[in-house]
Each structure stands twice: as C-alpha cells, then as structure tokens.
Amino acid sequence: MxxxxxxxxxxxxxxxxxxxxxxxxxxxxxxxxxxxxxxxxxxxxxxxxxxxFRSKDELIRQVFEAGLKPIIRARSGALEACIRQSAPALPKISAVAEALVRPLVELGAGEYRDVMTILMQVRTGQLPLTKRIVEEQFGPVHERFVDLLQKLLPDLSRTEIALRYDCARGAVLQTLVHLAPASALAVAETDRERVDHEKTVRRLVRFVSAGLEAPPG
Amino acid sequence: MxxxxxxxxxxxxxxxxxxxxxxxxxxxxxxxxxxxxxxxxxxxxxxxxxxxFRSKDELIRQVFEAGLKPIIRARSGALEACIRQSAPALPKISAVAEALVRPLVELGAGEYRDVMTILMQVRTGQLPLTKRIVEEQFGPVHERFVDLLQKLLPDLSRTEIALRYDCARGAVLQTLVHLAPASALAVAETDRERVDHEKTVRRLVRFVSAGLEAPPG
DNA sequence: AGATGATTAAAACAATTGTTTTCAACAGGC
DNA sequence: GCCTGTTGAAAACAATTGTTTTAATCATCT
Structure with missing residues (x-):
C-alpha cells in the first residue's frame, strides 16, 4: 500500500x-x-x-536529529525575539544571556530532558556520527549568538567572545545535570517546580551575563 | 613468588x-x-x-580512580596555596577562581587529557559505578571550595554559591573540550602551547570571577 | 638442578550484540 | 476473489562481548 x-x-x-x-x-x-x-x-x-529504520545507526540518527530540532528552534526563536524586542537598539547582554539560558533550562527540565542528557553525553565526541550531527545542527545558532555578542562587546576579540560563549553554554549544561527530574506530566509541576526553574533561570542569567561582560584582558 | x-x-x-x-x-x-x-x-x-584485574569493572575502577587522584590533589593543593598566600586575610575571588581553573586547564591540556575526557563522559552518570567514584572523590574538594566562597560572598545563600560553583566548573570543562590536543611529549609545547594555555587560564579566570561575584538577586 | 609460584600465550566459553530470515496476518486495487 | 505490498512475530544468524580454561614459560629460592 x-x-x-x-x-x-x-x-x-x-x-x-x-x-x-x-x-x-x-x-x-x-x-x-x-x-x-x-x-x-x-x-x-x-x-x-x-x-x-534500516539499522541501529539510522535509528540513532533519527532519534537524535528529531530531538535536537525543537531545541535548536527554541534557541533560535529566543534569540530572534530578544533582538526584535529591543529593536532598533541592540539588546542588552542580560537579554542575550536569557535567550541562551531559558530555552535550555525549560526544555532540559521538561519534555526534552532526555535529549539534553544525550547532548551532554555526546559532547566528548566518542561517536563521530553524533558529533557531526551536533556540529551541523548547532553551528548556525552558535554563529548568530557569537555575531550578536561581538556587536555588543566590540572591545573583545572574536576568539575571546567564542570562548566566553562556550563558557556560558558549559555553565548552563552543568547546571542542567543537577536539575529537577523533569516529569513533564507531573501534576505538581505547575507550582513548585516551575518556580524553581524560574529562579534557576534568573541565577544562571546573572552568572552568564557577568561572565560575558567581564572586562577585557 | x-x-x-x-x-x-x-x-x-x-x-x-x-x-x-x-x-x-x-x-x-x-x-x-x-x-x-x-x-x-x-x-x-x-x-x-x-x-x-579481576574483571573489566575492576579495571575501570582502578584506571578511573588512579587518574582522578592527581587531579583532586592538584585542585586541593591549589586551593590551599591560594588560602596560604593571602593569609591572614581571605583570598580574592579571582585567586579562588584561578585555583579552580588553572589545575584543570594545565592537567586537562597535558598529561591528564584522557582523564578529563573520561570525567566529562561520566558526568551524565550512565554507569553508576563511575558516578559514585566521582562523587566520592570530588565531594570533599567541592565542599571546601564552596565553604571558602561562602565566606567571600556572605550575601549569597549556600545554594546560590553551589550553583555558581557548578557553573564555574561547567564553564571550564566545556572549554577543555576544544583545547589543544595535549601531546605531553611534544617538543614545541614549551613555547606556543603553554602560552595559549596561559591565555586560556587568564580568560577563564576572568569569566569565572565575574560570574562568581555577580550581584545577588 | 629441582621445585614453586608468578606470568604469558592460545584457545575456547557462554552470553549478548546487531541483523536477517522466515512466515503469518492484513490491507486495499485490479 | 486473487494478488499486491505493508506490518508484525518468532526464530535463527554471524559477530563480538567479557571471562575461563589449559598449558607453556620464566624467574627465584632451596
């Protein structure tokens, strides 16, 4: 058929x-x-x-790419929204930081916790397949973030910006490890957990913002 | 015999x-x-x-614990040295940050790069054995770092300190992924690479320091 | 030298891996 | 109604896994 x-x-x-x-x-x-x-x-x-699927490798590829897409979309959307809201002026550093932090925390603590876990496993790049997928999928988003940060921090070299952006991502991911165990269908999530995530977002944004706009060396 | x-x-x-x-x-x-x-x-x-070794699991345990020990020792030593040098006053945040960053960068870029890679793999905790080892070995060091930071940042709650310390570790580890490919025996390391690592340390210390002493919320 | 126990080599072990095969059930188009 | 091709279950496949066995080699002490 x-x-x-x-x-x-x-x-x-x-x-x-x-x-x-x-x-x-x-x-x-x-x-x-x-x-x-x-x-x-x-x-x-x-x-x-x-x-x-034709093989386990194909299954891995499809599962991984399917899981990654919403994350990419959320981060990309958050970045655009942050630019749009401040237009025509440039957004503040803290707004960019929040565009980076909030999607990761909200998705990583909720429905996409498993994807985040996989993302962190993949970072050391044992499997060439998954490493390639990550680089392909996240490449454009990263570039746009670094581009924007470059405009906001004209005193820093691009490599320094890239390193700080990396630090920011690492800080968020490390925090996600210890985050509340997701449970997207838990009834109590509407209260307690969402509040905690909101606080986590605020704290992360503060840390990341401060790091990003540290004085140059 | x-x-x-x-x-x-x-x-x-x-x-x-x-x-x-x-x-x-x-x-x-x-x-x-x-x-x-x-x-x-x-x-x-x-x-x-x-x-x-009696089994693969035992081999894993021994390899992992043996690799971890020098890292723990280096971080522990750096923390003590940093406290000692500023005594009787408390050390500056940037000194604590450097005590966290420098051992990780220097070891992670040199002889202990493989251990660092393994450390990052282990962070998502698929293998209960390795997760337990990491917690056991690093627990005391982390506690001492957080204790010291608590004294330096009395306006912050302990959970906030702990989160910022986590962020700092995440930032360093994420950076280590992209770091120069080690080669502890390379002849050229004495010049080019050590300089790069020195710059990396300085940049990381700046990011981490700024994040740690960000204003409270 | 002979004996003892540590060390290494070669082969085989049972269990588990990803994958294929075989066959049955079922749908709709001619 | 027969035949098409899709979906599904059970069994078997070859390859690889961690581990064990068996036997040979080596060093050291008496």
Missing part, C-alpha cells in the same frame, strides 16, 4: 520505538543501549527496528 | 594495560571500549586483564 491513510496505524509502532529509544539512549548511552532494550521498552519485536 | 623485587617485571604489563585502558576508555567510552581494544593497544594477551 502507498500509505494513503496513515491515520491509526502510523503513530503506533514507529513512534513508540522513537520514544523508547530516546529514553534508553539517555539512560544508557548510544552504544550501551541495545536494540533489545528499546524493543522491550516499546513492546515491539526485535525486527521492527530494522524494519522501520 | 612473593614479588620481592618488582624491579623490572612489574612496570611492564600491568602499567601498559592501565595506560592503554585510559586511552581506549577516553576515545570510546567505558562501555564501548572493549577489553580486546585494550589488550591490542597494550600488546598483551586477553587473559592478562582478568589476571591483573
């Missing part, structure tokens, strides 16, 4: 595999997480993974 | 395995790095690993 009406059958197996793979990879890593772990978690047969 | 004279035989095989394991684990991770990878790199037999 040409898959004319993917109404009821499509979201089932394939989506279950993708969701289960994300969790398994986050918990055990890309290499240690086996396809059988995933099939068990998704309650599907072993062959299903090689049927829907 | 009771190994009375470990002169010539001891440093051979066992040390070769440890060194090879460190490299393999840094390149491929604890789970993906196989004992056969290690035996090949160390030019020893497969059984040697289970002879000298």
């Amino acid at each position: 040409k898959r004319v009406a993917p109404a009821a059958s499509e979201p089932d197996t394939r989506e279950r595999i993708l969701a289960a793979a994300l969790t398994v990879f986050a918990e055990r890593g890309f290499e240690a997480g086996t396809v059988r772990d995933i099939t068990e978690a998704a309650r599907v047969n072993t062959a299903a993974i090689n049927y829907y | 009771k190994r009375v004279a470990p002169a010539a035989s001891e440093p051979d095989t066992r040390e070769r395995i440890l060194a090879a394991a460190l490299t393999v684990f840094a390149e491929r991770g604890f789970e993906a790095g196989t004992v056969r990878d290690i035996t090949e790199a160390a030019r020893v037999n497969t059984a040697a690993i289970n002879y000298y």
